[in-house]
Amino acid sequence: MGKRNGLTLIEVLVVILVIGVLALLIFPWLARSTEQGRRIRCRNHLNCMAKSMATYLNEHGNNTWYPCPLGRGLAPDDYNGAEWIATNFWVGVHPDPSCFLCPSSGDTNHNGVDLGTDRAIPGRFGPQTVSYSGMHYYSLTDANGNPKAAALRDDFPPSEIMASDDTEGTVNHPDRFFIRGGMGVLFFDSHVEWKTSAEIDIEHAVGQKGGLLWRLRN
Numbered sequence: 636m637g638k639r640n641g642l643t644l645i646e647v648l649v650v651i652l653v654i655g656v657l658a659l660l661i662f663p664w665l666a667r668s669t670e671q672g673r674r675i676r677c678r679n680h681l682n683c684m685a686k687s688m689a690t691y692l693n694e695h696g697n698n699t700w701y702p703c704p705l706g707r708g709l710a711p712d713d714y715n716g717a718e719w720i721a722t723n724f725w726v727g728v729h730p731d732p733s734c735f736l737c738p739s740s741g742d743t744n745h746n747g748v749d750l751g752t753d754r755a756i757p758g759r760f761g762p763q764t765v766s767y768s769g770m771h772y773y774s775l776t777d778a779n780g781n782p783k784a785a786a787l788r789d790d791f792p793p794s795e796i797m798a799s800d801d802t803e804g805t806v807n808h809p810d811r812f813f814i815r816g817g818m819g820v821l822f823f824d825s826h827v828e829w830k831t832s833a834e835i836d837i838e839h840a841v842g843q844k845g846g847l848l849w850r851l852r853n
Contacts, residue, residue, distance in 0.1 A: 667814055673738040674808060677800065678819045678827050680734045684720065684767065684798055685825035687729035695726055701770075707754045716769035716852035717762065718755050720798060725753050737766035737800055737807040762803035768841045768851040769798040793824030801853040802841045809837070820848070 691702055702722035708714035723729035724747070732747030742763040744750045749759040791797075800807040800818035810816040810832060817831040818840070830837075830847070840848040 666811075670739065670808075670811065670814055674819070674829070676738045677807070678829065680737070681767070681798065681819045681821040681827045682825070683729065683731075683734050684723075685821055685827075687723040688797065689825065690728045691723055691726065694728065704754075709755045709757060709760065714771050716771045716798070717765035717767070717801075718760075719771050720765050720767055720769045721750055721755065721760070724750050735765045735767070740766045740800075740807040741805060742766040762801065762853045765853070766801055766807060767798050768801040768803075768848070768853040770850060771852050791823040793822060795823045796848060796851065797821045797823050799841065799848050799851055800837075802838055803853040806837050 688701060692698060702719050704714045704718055704722045705712060708718035724732065724735065732744050732750055735744060735750065736742050744764045749756065749764045751760060798821045806816065808816050808818055815831045815833060816837055817829055818837050820828050820830050835847055840846045841851045841853065843849050
């Protein structure tokens, strides 16, 4: 009997089946690990944001005012949450443009080009330039939605929310790879909490009156 060379068709199919099963087991694990790492980096970005806000308060706000970029955003008499956050880039307090982007989002500021140097740039600066939502002038409202103040003071209670992942366009952290979706939430006492989609409607939380994050805008 001659020596057999190579594998039979059945053996090849068995090998392919084994490889396929291993891939089905390993890929979700790798994907979950990658996403978990991105969520940790996202929380680190929010922590850096808290530190930069504290630095702004000390160095530029006379220990009294948070950023109030009136005249520096896209509108001379208003600013949105993304512009409020970007102020720390404009004044050099938070010079790393990558920290303004959630690692799990498809947003980009083109390595800081779209962030600008001292103001929002029409046609460039937009909701995908900063992956986080924050406070702004018209977020400081009464129960009827009327503005109460023209600037952000430093007397917010620690339980007040300063910023979070945004919900503009694609949600940053949706349900995926058998991991429940959610978002990082930064409070004025500088601590960050992770809120799952079971705790918060991550697709409509930001800017929706009555919701946990309704005072925030992107």
